[in-house]
Amino acid sequence: MRIKILCQNRVGILRDMLELLVDYGINVARGEVGGEHGNAVYLHCPNLMNLQLQALRPKIEALQGVFEVRKVGLMPSERHSLELNALLGALEFPVLSIDMSGAIVAANRAAAQLLGVRVDEVPGMSLSRYAEDFDLPALVRANKARINGLRVTIRGDVFLADIAPLQSEHDDSEALAGAVLTLHRADRVGERIYNVRKQELRGFDSIFQSSKVMAAVVREARRMAPLDAPLLIEGETGTGKELLARACHLSSPRGQSPFMVLNCAGLPESMAETELFGYGPGAFEGARPEGKLGLLELTAGGTLFLDGVGEMSTRLQAKLVRFLQDGCFRRVGSEQEVYLDVRVICATQLDLSELCARGEFRQDLYHRLNVLSLHIPPLRECLDGLEPLALHFIDQASRQIGCALPSLSAEALERLAGYHWPGNVRQLENTLFQAVSLCDGKLIRPEHIRLPDYGTPPPLGNFSLEGSLDEILGRFEKAVLQDLYARHPSSRQLGKRLGVSHTTVANKLRDHGIGKEG
Incomplete structure (x- = not known):
C-alpha cells in the first residue's frame, strides 16, 4: 500500500511517523518527499493492510504538523516514470539516451525495433555496435551544445540525428552525463516538412470547407467547441471525425491541454479497459508492479476522443457512464477512486439510437454523450x-x-x-x-485515377416492367431503397435523406425485406 501524508516541514516529523509504523510492525520499502509545495511525505508499505491503516490514521494525524493521511495509487517517482514511458512509447521515431561511455541507458519502443531487440534488453548495449563511424561521447564533449540534422548510419539505414546533451548547470566536460539521441529517417524528410506545414494550420482552419454543407457543419462546430459538455460526432469512415474533434478541442478553453485518442473498435475489451482506465499495482499476472496510467489520467484537464464508441463493450459503457456522471473511476484491480476533469468527445459510424432500440447500447450513456451532436456528411x-x-x-x-x-x-x-x-x-x-x-x-x-469498384451501388434499371402499375412502382421503390440503404444503413439516416419519417422508412424496409441480411 502507498500512503500520502500531508504535513508541515518540521525537524523530526518523519522520525515520529516511522516510530509509529515500527510499533505496528510496518515495513517501509520506499519513501519520498513531494507534493505541490513539498508539503507531503509518500511511503510505500508493502505489508500495510486496510485495517492497520484505519487504526494508524488517527495516531499519525495526531502528530504535530500532520494534517491528513490518505491512500494513493502511485508514488510521485512511479507516476513520473509511467508518464515518461507513455510519452516515449507514443513517439513513432527512435529516441535513445546514451551515457558518456557510449552505452545506451534507455530507449523507446521504436528504437528497440530499430536495433532488433526488446525494450528491456536495450540498457547497457553499446551504440557503437550499431552506428557506423559515430563516436557520440566524443561529439558531445567537443560541442557541448545541441546538434540538429547530423547524418548517421545505423544498421545500414541513413538517419538524421538530433543530439541534445545532458549537462548540469556547471559548464565543464566533467558535468556532461550523456545525450538524448532522436533519429529521423533521411528518406522521410520531405514527409516531415509536409507534416510540419500541415500543422501550421490548426483547428478549424485545417478543415477544407469548399462544400456548402461542410461549411455549415463547421459553423455549428465552432459554436459548440467552447462549451464544456460531451460532444457526439456522427459520420461514415473517412469523413474526418477525428480532425473535427481536434479542431473543437483546440478552439476550447482546454486547447493548450492534452488531446488523447482511443479507438474503441480496434481493441479487445480487456485491453481497451486498461488503456482507458489504467490498472493498479499487481492488478493481474504480467502487470507492471507499479501499475499503469490510463488515457483518462494522461488527459487530465484536456479532451479525450473516443472513436468507434458504438462498438464499445457493455462493461466499458457502464464505467464510462459513471465517469461522465460523477467525474470519477477506478483503475482495473484498484479500489481507489480517481477524480478527473476531462471533456469527452465521441465519434461513431453507427446509428446509436437504433443500437439503443436493439438493446446493444446503453440509453443512459447515449443521452449523456448526445448533449451536443454533429453529423459530418459523406x-x-x-x-x-x-x-x-x-x-x-x-x-x-x-x-x-x-x-x-x-x-x-x-x-x-x-x-x-x-x-x-x-x-x-x-x-x-x-x-x-x-x-x-x-x-x-x-x-x-x-x-x-485508380478506383476500386467494391461497394458500388446496384443499378436502378434492373427490374421488370411486367404486371400492374402498383407492382412496377413497388419494384422501383424497392430498388431505390436498396440503393440508398447501402449508403444510409438505418431507418433514421434514410428517412432524413428522403425527407420522410423514420417510421415510414422502417415500414417500407420491412415490407421489402431490406436490411434483414445482417
Whole structure:
C-alpha cells in the first residue's frame, strides 16, 4: 500500500511517523518527499493492510504538523516514470539516451525495433555496435551544445540525428552525463516538412470547407467547441471525425491541454479497459508492479476522443457512464477512486439510437454523450466542393512528393464526380496522392485515377416492367431503397435523406425485406 501524508516541514516529523509504523510492525520499502509545495511525505508499505491503516490514521494525524493521511495509487517517482514511458512509447521515431561511455541507458519502443531487440534488453548495449563511424561521447564533449540534422548510419539505414546533451548547470566536460539521441529517417524528410506545414494550420482552419454543407457543419462546430459538455460526432469512415474533434478541442478553453485518442473498435475489451482506465499495482499476472496510467489520467484537464464508441463493450459503457456522471473511476484491480476533469468527445459510424432500440447500447450513456451532436456528411453529398478539394489534395501531394504541380483534366474530374466514395475524404486524398505519383507531372488524366469498384451501388434499371402499375412502382421503390440503404444503413439516416419519417422508412424496409441480411 502507498500512503500520502500531508504535513508541515518540521525537524523530526518523519522520525515520529516511522516510530509509529515500527510499533505496528510496518515495513517501509520506499519513501519520498513531494507534493505541490513539498508539503507531503509518500511511503510505500508493502505489508500495510486496510485495517492497520484505519487504526494508524488517527495516531499519525495526531502528530504535530500532520494534517491528513490518505491512500494513493502511485508514488510521485512511479507516476513520473509511467508518464515518461507513455510519452516515449507514443513517439513513432527512435529516441535513445546514451551515457558518456557510449552505452545506451534507455530507449523507446521504436528504437528497440530499430536495433532488433526488446525494450528491456536495450540498457547497457553499446551504440557503437550499431552506428557506423559515430563516436557520440566524443561529439558531445567537443560541442557541448545541441546538434540538429547530423547524418548517421545505423544498421545500414541513413538517419538524421538530433543530439541534445545532458549537462548540469556547471559548464565543464566533467558535468556532461550523456545525450538524448532522436533519429529521423533521411528518406522521410520531405514527409516531415509536409507534416510540419500541415500543422501550421490548426483547428478549424485545417478543415477544407469548399462544400456548402461542410461549411455549415463547421459553423455549428465552432459554436459548440467552447462549451464544456460531451460532444457526439456522427459520420461514415473517412469523413474526418477525428480532425473535427481536434479542431473543437483546440478552439476550447482546454486547447493548450492534452488531446488523447482511443479507438474503441480496434481493441479487445480487456485491453481497451486498461488503456482507458489504467490498472493498479499487481492488478493481474504480467502487470507492471507499479501499475499503469490510463488515457483518462494522461488527459487530465484536456479532451479525450473516443472513436468507434458504438462498438464499445457493455462493461466499458457502464464505467464510462459513471465517469461522465460523477467525474470519477477506478483503475482495473484498484479500489481507489480517481477524480478527473476531462471533456469527452465521441465519434461513431453507427446509428446509436437504433443500437439503443436493439438493446446493444446503453440509453443512459447515449443521452449523456448526445448533449451536443454533429453529423459530418459523406463526400457524395458534398460534390459541390469536389473540384477545389481535389485541387487542394493535389497541391499537398505534389509538395509531399517534391514534384511539379500537375493540372486536373476535365475527364479526370468527371471520373471523380461519378464515383460513390465509400472511403470519403480520406479515400479521395489517397487516390489523388497516387494519381500525382503516376502522372508525368503536367496533367492528371482519367487513367491515373485508380478506383476500386467494391461497394458500388446496384443499378436502378434492373427490374421488370411486367404486371400492374402498383407492382412496377413497388419494384422501383424497392430498388431505390436498396440503393440508398447501402449508403444510409438505418431507418433514421434514410428517412432524413428522403425527407420522410423514420417510421415510414422502417415500414417500407420491412415490407421489402431490406436490411434483414445482417
